[in-house]
Amino acid sequence: MIKKISAEKIKELRIKTGAGMMDCKKALEVSEGQVDLAIENLRKKGLASADKKSSRIATEGLIESYIHAGSRIGVLVELNCETDFVARQIKFQHLAKNIAMQLAACQSVEYISINDIPKEVVLKETDIESAKEDITNKTEIVKKQIVAGRINKRLKELSLMDQQFIKNTDISIEELVKQHIVLLGENIKIRRFQRFLLGEGLERKSNNFAKEVSEIIQKT
Structure with missing residues (x-):
């Protein structure tokens, strides 16, 4: 019953x-x-x-912007869907805004997914981890296992889709997007993004800019 x-x-x-x-x-x-x-x-x-x-073509959508309080951090993100009808839906627009906010909060993210990370970056990270002193005396098998685990963790840090959603840490950004695919009935893709940090690349009197950015995000 x-x-x-x-x-x-x-x-x-x-x-x-x-x-x-x-x-x-x-x-x-x-x-x-x-x-x-x-x-x-x-x-x-x-x-x-x-x-x-996920294999359906998504060429409609929108470009969303997010400027954090204080105007020191800004993000542009392109979010694609299949039709203009869905692109105009409030839920789709909120998703785009949340993704932009996520990118502002996650300074380590450089790529949309692990699959987008270039091989040369993976090789460079592998070389860095393999050369660390704390695994020098380990056997080759153990060393490979440790390096593989650390590389997997590092690649997830670089990947937007693998981040915990800042508004609900029980789900990842990938799960958030998939929930909206089901909710709106169309394929949704994060195509590209650009993050802007005030004064980035310029010589500054203070060496604590990274700390300032981190403190601003934590106050969100």
């Missing part, structure tokens, strides 16, 4: 996931009212659905 699900629980799940009312009701029925399990099931369903749309 299917357990009766209250409207309050359905509403709670909908707020947490953004999924439709019927999808939330079904997920709660399957999980016998367990919200955490229902969220997990909805995520799996959403990721599978989003993956099916």
